[in-house]
Amino acid sequence: DNGYKLWLGYSKVTGRQLTDTYRQQLRYLIFPAASVQLNAARAELLTGLNAMLDLKPAEVKDIKGGQTVVVGTPQSLKALAITVPDSIGKEGYLIKKTLINKNQCILIVGNTDVGVLYGVFNFLKLIQTHRSINELNIADRPRLMYRVLDHWDNLNRTVERGYAGSSIWNWHKLPDIIDQRYIDYARANASVGINGSVVNNVNADALILSHEYLLKIKALADVFRTYGIRIYLSVKFSSPIELGGLKTADPLDPEVKKWWADKADEIYRYIPDFGGFLVKANSEGQPGPQRYGRSHADGANMLADALGPHHGIVMWRAFVYDNKVPDDRFKQAYNEFKPLDGKFEDNVIIQVKNGPIDFQPREPFHPLFGAMPNTPLMMEFQLTQEYLGFSTHLVYEAPLFAECLQADTYRYGKGTTVSRIIKGDFNRKLITGMTGVANIGSDLNWCGHPFAQANWYAFGRLAWNPDQSPANIAADWLRMTFNNDESFLSPVKKIMLQSRENTVNYMAPLGLHHIMGQSTHYGPGPWVDNAGRPDWNATYYHRADSVGVGFDRTNKGSDALAQYAPEVEANWGNLKSCPDEYLLWFHHLSWTYKMRSGRTLWDDVVWHYYAGVESVKQMGGAWDKLRGKTDPERFAEVKQLMALQLKEATTWRDACVLYFQTFSKMPIGPGYPKPEHDLAYYKNMKFYYVPGIGGNNYMTN
Numbered sequence: 001d002n003g004y005k006l007w008l009g010y011s012k013v014t015g016r017q018l019t020d021t022y023r024q025q026l027r028y029l030i031f032p033a034a035s036v037q038l039n040a041a042r043a044e045l046l047t048g049l050n051a052m053l054d055l056k057p058a059e060v061k062d063i064k065g066g067q068t069v070v071v072g073t074p075q076s077l078k079a080l081a082i083t084v085p086d087s088i089g090k091e092g093y094l095i096k097k098t099l100i101n102k103n104q105c106i107l108i109v110g111n112t113d114v115g116v117l118y119g120v121f122n123f124l125k126l127i128q129t130h131r132s133i134n135e136l137n138i139a140d141r142p143r144l145m146y147r148v149l150d151h152w153d154n155l156n157r158t159v160e161r162g163y164a165g166s167s168i169w170n171w172h173k174l175p176d177i178i179d180q181r182y183i184d185y186a187r188a189n190a191s192v193g194i195n196g197s198v199v200n201n202v203n204a205d206a207l208i209l210s211h212e213y214l215l216k217i218k219a220l221a222d223v224f225r226t227y228g229i230r231i232y233l234s235v236k237f238s239s240p241i242e243l244g245g246l247k248t249a250d251p252l253d254p255e256v257k258k259w260w261a262d263k264a265d266e267i268y269r270y271i272p273d274f275g276g277f278l279v280k281a282n283s284e285g286q287p288g289p290q291r292y293g294r295s296h297a298d299g300a301n302m303l304a305d306a307l308g309p310h311h312g313i314v315m316w317r318a319f320v321y322d323n324k325v326p327d328d329r330f331k332q333a334y335n336e337f338k339p340l341d342g343k344f345e346d347n348v349i350i351q352v353k354n355g356p357i358d359f360q361p362r363e364p365f366h367p368l369f370g371a372m373p374n375t376p377l378m379m380e381f382q383l384t385q386e387y388l389g390f391s392t393h394l395v396y397e398a399p400l401f402a403e404c405l406q407a408d409t410y411r412y413g414k415g416t417t418v419s420r421i422i423k424g425d426f427n428r429k430l431i432t433g434m435t436g437v438a439n440i441g442s443d444l445n446w447c448g449h450p451f452a453q454a455n456w457y458a459f460g461r462l463a464w465n466p467d468q469s470p471a472n473i474a475a476d477w478l479r480m481t482f483n484n485d486e487s488f489l490s491p492v493k494k495i496m497l498q499s500r501e502n503t504v505n506y507m508a509p510l511g512l513h514h515i516m517g518q519s520t521h522y523g524p525g526p527w528v529d530n531a532g533r534p535d536w537n538a539t540y541y542h543r544a545d546s547v548g549v550g551f552d553r554t555n556k557g558s559d560a561l562a563q564y565a566p567e568v569e570a571n572w573g574n575l576k577s578c579p580d581e582y583l584l585w586f587h588h589l590s591w592t593y594k595m596r597s598g599r600t601l602w603d604d605v606v607w608h609y610y611a612g613v614e615s616v617k618q619m620g621g622a623w624d625k626l627r628g629k630t631d632p633e634r635f636a637e638v639k640q641l642m643a644l645q646l647k648e649a650t651t652w653r654d655a656c657v658l659y660f661q662t663f664s665k666m667p668i669g670p671g672y673p674k675p676e677h678d679l680a681y682y683k684n685m686k687f688y689y690v691p692g693i694g695g696n697n698y699m700t701n
């Protein structure tokens with residue numbers, strides 16, 4: 001198995017009894033399909049049933065002998081007078097065992113065609129995961145409106161921070177050639193409820209809005225539409241200059257406004273359901289409204305006005321920080337955006353990274369969540385493993401996502417989780433959404449590491465409902481992607497659930513952050529102190545000295561903690577209550593500080609680094625025992641990857657421990673194997689090719 005089929009492999013159901021019970025209940029099918037979406041849903045259902053059960057249900061017009069699957073909307077099933085509850089909304093579905101004219105039927109229905117499509121995928125999931133269908137009554141709907149993948153794909157097909165080959169969009173052959181991958185990509189997204197795709201890098205090339213590229217975008221949009229997915233574009237704020245020949249991109253300039261409005265009209269002529277724009281402005285060298293003395297709201301609203309008449313949205317990123325601002329980078333997005341609360345048009349949503357710095361292995365939740373009651377905030381997660389070992393390390397990210405989503409902001413009292421904020425629980429007028437920076441590329445298995453597919457899958461599931469459990473999502477993914485054998489599932493689920501903490505331990509334990517190799521972000525680089533900007537130096541973040549380590553963000557330091565609700569500030573600001581996980585995010589502590597473990601801080605740092613590597617070793621051992629329990633191809637591939645991960649984890653450990661030891665001057669405790677090399681060796685390691693650095697010069701701007 002080369003992994004291409006993702007979680008939609010539809011492996012044959014094993015076990016005579018189970019197969020028979022399924023078959024008996026799925027004899028007949030009523031599925032009139034007059035739209036492209038219903039047709040796609042129907043094809044998927046037939047493919048799935050055929051592959052899993054060797055079953056081709058007889059297509060009938062009326063319910064005769066029971067055992068009929070009835071699929072559609074009230075409209076497509078007019079003859080049967082089916083009703084669908086309003087409560088499932090526009091994209092929800094109902095899967096229900098019921099009697100129609102005294103005949104046993106399974107209803108898979110939605111209010112819209114796309115709801116039916118989601119219903120079909122979820123019905124297939126029941127069989128893929130060997131659930132009983134004897135009694136069914138599932139009503140489900142997405143809790144967020146915009147569930148979007150962001151591709152950081154460049155027009156030359158490199159992928160910024162992409163570790164799975166090149167871009168899946170073949171711009172050269174588009175619009176004429178429609179690669180089967182585009183269709184399978186859309187199917188996979190629809191199967192988990194993802195309904196949007198931004199196809200190009202946030203460090204955008206103005207060319208994407210040219211006539212030639214819009215034709216290519218239209219071709220992709222036509223594919224995506226069949227699966228309920230809208231296409232979005234990252235746009236460069238200075239496009240009116242580069243593409244339109246204007247002298248300025250000032251958002252208040254009438255000509256600039258007109259240029260964008262005309263451009264929007266043009267796009268909607270090709271793509272009537274175009275989703276909208278994603279904008280990275282005044283960030284890491286990208287142009288933006290501040291060049292003209294205007295605010296982020298001025299910039300976003302101008303684009304919102306252009307898209308508004310067509311029902312498009314603007315996703316405006318809050319990822320801004322500036323080395324000329326003499327303040328903790330942690331605080332800058334909040335300081336910039338909080339005063340703009342309520343000043344954005346209704347079709348603007350502010351995209352906020354999960355944490356205040358930058359997709360680190362562990363971050364506290366971003367203080368903007370809960371701080372802008374009158375502004376829609378869209379969660380931005382990163383699926384591609386820029387800071388999590390690229391695509392060679394097995395890291396199941398759902399626990400990272402859930403940790404942020406379930407964090408309590410206390411903004412409306414206890415229980416005000418980030419999840420409730422982004423769902424709009426406290427302001428029903430707001431649009432809602434979640435986005436994930438895609439980890440998809442041209443590799444046969446899409447994501448580089450067979451287990452990285454789980455992050456794409458889990459993202460979709462959490463965007464649909466942010467309160468689902470990482471363990472359940474992992475179990476479903478494993479069953480659908482590998483098999484339903486408990487003796488495989490349970491050890492592998494354990495590996496997955498532990499994997500993120502392993503990586504935190506061998507990379508950046510106890511709240512260390514941003515200590516990776518400069519600009520490539522590959523491997524350890526805690527010594528980096530000469531990057532282009534101070535706030536790109538590792539030393540800026542860990543602040544190690546002869547006394548101790550960590551960034552004091554209490555009121556004695558940068559006071560970033562004051563950006564949180566008082567309860568959170570008190571909790572993390574106080575050493576008695578601040579969890580170990582966040583310690584060095586908020587405190588500078590002496591090397592001899594006594595930890596909860598009873599060890600000194602230094603010994604605890606060492607303990608975590610060694611524990612991280614040890615658990616990677618154990619993970620490898622656990623995997624080895626599973627030989628024969630899955631296909632030999634993926635077994636062997638994962639085995640090799642785990643060996644490489646162990647090697648890299650060991651490098652991380654040894655380099656970091658040796659580096660921090662130059663400050664602590666304390667020994668690596670007895671019983672730990674000594675690092676293989678000295679610090680100079682790790683500092684001098686050279687990598688002549690590191691994937692993920694694309695064609696854009698975001699680093700030098």
Ligand code: BDP
Pocket residue numbers: 160161202203280284319358359386698
């Ligand atoms: C950083 C990446 C950089 C992205 C930036 C962003 O290193 O490549 O352009 O995030 O999110 O983490 O805009």
